[in-house]
Amino acid sequence: MRITFATAEFAPLVSVGGLAAASAGLVSALRANGVDIDVMIPDYGPDVFSAAAHDWVEIGDAIEVDVPQWAGPASIRRVDHRVAGLVHLVATPGLVRSHPYLQPDGDGWRDNSERFLRFSRAVAAWANAHRPDIVHLNDWHTAAAAAATDPDLAVVLSLHNAAFHGATTGEWCTQIGPRGNHYEWWGGTNPLTGGIALADAVVAVSPTHADEIRRPDGGFGLDELLRARGAAVSGIINGIDIEVWNPADDARIAAGFTADDLSGKDICRADVLTELGWPDDAMLAVAVSRLTPQKGLDLIVDIAHLLGDIGIRLVILGAGGRSEEQALCAAAEQHPHHLAVRIGYNETLAHRLFAAGDLLVMPSRFEPCGLAQLQAMRYGTVPVATAVGGLVDTVVDLDAHPRTGTGIVAASASAVDLVSALHRATRRLGDRRRLANVQRRIMRRDVSWAEPAQQYIEMYQRIAR
Incomplete structure (x- = not known):
C-alpha cells in the first residue's frame, strides 16, 4: 500500500504543536507495518529548517510539479532525515518564512490561507501523477488538496483541531480545483469545509471528539456538515513515540x-x-x-x-x-x-x-x-x-x-x-x-502508535479504490 501523506508539521523537522508529533508518530508506525509513504510538507526555508538540515541528506535534484499559474511555480526536494526518514519538501510561492504561521510580533501571516492553498494544489498534482492508494490530508492546511485530487483516488482527512478552518475572504473556490465549489463559505473560501465534504473518510483524533464535533456546541460551525457525512466520520485515538518517551x-x-x-x-x-x-x-x-x-x-x-x-x-x-x-x-x-x-x-x-x-x-x-x-x-x-x-x-x-x-x-x-x-x-x-x-x-498501559496504526491501515483498506 502506498500513501501520500500531507501535513504542515512533521517532527522533528518542523514542530509548532501536537500536529507535528502526531504526524511523525503515525507515519513511523505505518512504515514499521510495511506501508510505503510519501510525506509532503511545505518547504519553509532555511530559518525554519536550520537545525533539521544538519540531520538530513538531499536526494537527487528538485522535482518540478505541474500546477496552475496561480499556484506555481512548484518544486519538490527529497531529503532523508536521520530521524524522520524520507520527506518531500514542497516549494510554492510564499511558503518561505521565519515561522510557519506567525509573524515576529506573534500575529499570523496575513496570507496564510493563500500560502497553504498553493501548497495543497501542489500536493494534489503530486498525488495525481504518482497514483497512491490513499491521499492522507491533515487539518485545514492541506484539506484543499481534495478539490484537485483525481476522484478515483481515495482521500482521508484527519482533523487534529477543527477549531481552525483557514478560511479566507478571497474567492479561491474556482481556482483551487475542479471540485472547488465545496469550499465556498459565506462568500469566501474555507479549506476545511471542502475537505470534509470530499474526503472518503474524515478522522477525528479520538472517538469522543468525533462525537463532540458533530454537535452544535462542539462542531465549530462544522457540525451540520459532519453529521451529513454519517459513517464517513470516525475517531482514532493518537499514540506517542514510546522510544522518545521512555x-x-x-x-x-x-x-x-x-x-x-x-x-x-x-x-x-x-x-x-x-x-x-x-x-x-x-x-x-x-x-x-x-x-x-x-x-x-x-x-x-x-x-x-x-x-x-x-x-x-x-x-x-x-x-x-x-x-x-x-x-x-x-x-x-x-x-x-x-x-x-x-x-x-x-x-x-x-x-x-x-x-x-x-x-x-x-x-x-x-x-x-x-x-x-x-x-x-x-x-x-x-x-x-x-x-x-x-x-x-x-x-x-x-x-x-x-x-x-x-x-x-x-x-x-x-x-x-x-x-x-x-x-x-x-x-x-x-x-x-x-x-x-x-x-x-x-x-504499563500501551500508549504507543501500534494499535492506532492498525486502525488506520484497516480504514485505508476499506476505502482504497
Whole structure:
C-alpha cells in the first residue's frame, strides 16, 4: 500500500504543536507495518529548517510539479532525515518564512490561507501523477488538496483541531480545483469545509471528539456538515513515540525508572524540587502546555491561593498568549512557595517535569486528543483532567473505578471543579504507597502508535479504490 501523506508539521523537522508529533508518530508506525509513504510538507526555508538540515541528506535534484499559474511555480526536494526518514519538501510561492504561521510580533501571516492553498494544489498534482492508494490530508492546511485530487483516488482527512478552518475572504473556490465549489463559505473560501465534504473518510483524533464535533456546541460551525457525512466520520485515538518517551532510557532526566522499579522517579522528583527550592512536603503537580484559552490553565490564576490548602505545589511549562503568560507569572510571583511558571517550550524540561511529577494538571476546555496525558502516564504522572475529547478516552476516574482508574476526572473546566478534582487527587493519592500502585498501573498501559496504526491501515483498506 502506498500513501501520500500531507501535513504542515512533521517532527522533528518542523514542530509548532501536537500536529507535528502526531504526524511523525503515525507515519513511523505505518512504515514499521510495511506501508510505503510519501510525506509532503511545505518547504519553509532555511530559518525554519536550520537545525533539521544538519540531520538530513538531499536526494537527487528538485522535482518540478505541474500546477496552475496561480499556484506555481512548484518544486519538490527529497531529503532523508536521520530521524524522520524520507520527506518531500514542497516549494510554492510564499511558503518561505521565519515561522510557519506567525509573524515576529506573534500575529499570523496575513496570507496564510493563500500560502497553504498553493501548497495543497501542489500536493494534489503530486498525488495525481504518482497514483497512491490513499491521499492522507491533515487539518485545514492541506484539506484543499481534495478539490484537485483525481476522484478515483481515495482521500482521508484527519482533523487534529477543527477549531481552525483557514478560511479566507478571497474567492479561491474556482481556482483551487475542479471540485472547488465545496469550499465556498459565506462568500469566501474555507479549506476545511471542502475537505470534509470530499474526503472518503474524515478522522477525528479520538472517538469522543468525533462525537463532540458533530454537535452544535462542539462542531465549530462544522457540525451540520459532519453529521451529513454519517459513517464517513470516525475517531482514532493518537499514540506517542514510546522510544522518545521512555523513562527507562531517557538521557534528559536525573535517573531512569520502570514500572517495576520506581526509585529513579523519586530521584527525578527530588531533582526538580531542589531546582525550584521547594521542600518535599506536598504533592508535586506539573503542567506542560500551550498557554491558550483551550488549555484552561488560566484557571490556575483563580485558584493559586488555594494550592497550599489543597496540598500541592505546581510548576507550569508553556507559552502562548501574552496575557495568559503575564497573568500566570504574576500569580507565581504572589505565591512562590506553591506555583512556579517557566515560559517557553523546552524539550528537556518537559521530560524532567513528566518524570518528576506526582500529578499532571490538564483542565482543557476542549481537547481533540491530547498528548500530555499520554506522555505523563508513560512517566508515572497521574493526570487530573477534564472530561472532554480524547481525555475521556484515556483518563479513567480513580474514584469511580478504583481498580482500573488512570487519573482524576474534573466535571468541567471551572475553578470550582478543578479545585474539587485536585482535592480528590490528594486525598486518594497523598499516600505514597497508593500513589505508587497507580503509577505502576498507568506506566504499563500501551500508549504507543501500534494499535492506532492498525486502525488506520484497516480504514485505508476499506476505502482504497
